[in-house]
Amino acid sequence: MSADPVTGRESTDLLLPAARGRAVTGNAVTTRPRSAGSAGSAGNPGRSAGAQMVLFLLAAGVLAGSVAAAVRIGTADVGWTGLTRVFGAHLGLDVEPLPPLVDSLIWDLRLPRVLMAALVGASLAVCGAVLQAVTRNALADPYLLGISSGASAGAVTVVVLGVGASTLGVTGGALAGALLSFGLLLLLLKRSGLDSVRIVLTGVVVGQLFTALTSLVLMASADADTTRAVTHWLLGSMAPARWNTVAVCAIVTPLGVVAAWLCSNALDGLVFGTDTAASLGIGVRRTRTVLLVVTAALTAVAVATVGAIGFVGLIVPHGVRFLVGPLHRVLLPYAALAGAVFLVWTDALARIAFAPREVPVGVITALLGVPLFLIVLRRRGEL
Structure with a gap:
């Protein structure tokens, strides 16, 4: 279920047709038995564990293949043989290394970039799925809590004031801003509680505050070149x-994903509302606090490292939920894989679409995300 951010009334925004017929029993959300001839989705407990494992391994294989293919793509293409030689040389195997310039291009630039895209994509997708359940809002995404705006304000302050000109300095400033915004969010929610409507509204307020601070710093102190870089x-x-x-x-992404996955049953309960979750023995306030901290950490690290990338945390969870069902023990791992694959290929497109000029990946995700989101809304009968 989801709640209108103003009225707080519950709806079934997060319950796709695959969730019809589900009942809440014991400490988890279970599915009523279907007829023997009915086909289940990957999220259907009726499917054998072996089949689910095979499907998951296939998805992981798609991610591995995407990473390898994306490393090859660029203004200077590298063949599979050259890629194997680069990996072999750095792993200490007895292979002839490529010229130093090509080796550095692959090992020091492209491979970290592609791996970062996979990690950030997984983080944002999982955060989106978690926040959509915690807030019962189908439009929730990782930037709902204002953390992106806080990170942006921190990074802009570092760049404009010149406190640390290196990438690490910008990253540190962005991380500090993200943590400051999240601390302010928790402070504002301390007395008002952690219900879904207050989380949404307070997150919007915090985000607008730090967005205004970012604009103020830029207008007051930045020159044209600095503004362009920021x-x-x-x-x-x-x-x-x-x-x-x-x-x-x-380090942060796997820990955050696992922490969210361990709360899968609680997330299933929260989707059906606070009262239902409490009746199942779920500590709603404690669980929401833990999940907010997890999503804040994942979002802060992602934004501090690569900036704000929209639509990944909004679109991917909906697409994966449509394919595998709403149970979070299945949804979260597949969302992580799908988010990683999506951002790996989006970044590859950003590198080659207007080569040799590079387009910010956030622009590409927005261009792809808007039509995909409209398709999701139309398939759900909301457009």
Whole structure:
């Protein structure tokens, strides 16, 4: 179910046709038995664990193939043999290395960039799925809490004031801004509670506050060149990705995804409303706090590293939910894989669409996300 952000009335925005006939029993959301001839989705508990594992491995294989193919794509194409030689040389195998310039292009620039795209895509997709359940709002995405605006304000402040000119300095400023905005959000919600409507409205307020601060800093202190650089960062780009930032995301993303997955049953209960979740023995306030912290950490690291990239956390969960069903123990892993694949190919398109000039990946995700979102709305009969 979802709640109107103004009235708070419940609806069934997050319950696709696959969820019809579901009943709440015990400590989880289960599905009533279907007839023997009915076909189930990947999220249907009637499908064998072996079949689900095979499907998941196939999806993981698609991601691995996408990463390998995306590393080859660029203004200077590298064949599969050359790619194998680069990997073999860095893994210590007895292969002839490529020329240093090509080797550095693949190992130091493209591979970190593609891996960062996969990690950020997984983070944003999982955050979107979690927040859509926590807020019972089908339009929720990772930037609902105002964390993106806080990160943008922190990064802009660092760039304009010159506190750390390196990418690490910008990343640190963005992370500090994200944490500050999330701290303000929790402070504002401390007395009012953590119900879905207040989370949405408070997140909007916090986001608007930091957006205004970003504009104020730019207008007061930035010159034309700085404004151009900041605008490019705000649109989102994988270009700053290096092995040190990939390492941070490689630690935070799996931990965040696993933490969200461990709360799958609680998320299933929250979709049906606060009262239903509480009747199942779920500590609603504690669970929402934990999930908000998890999504805040994932979003903060992603935005601090590559900027704000929209539509991934909004579109991907809806598409995956349509394919595998609404049960979060299945939805979250597939959303992570789908988000990773989507952003890997989107970033590849951003690199080659107007080569040699690179388009910010946030522009491409918006151009692709708007029609995809309209398709989702139309298939659900809301357009």
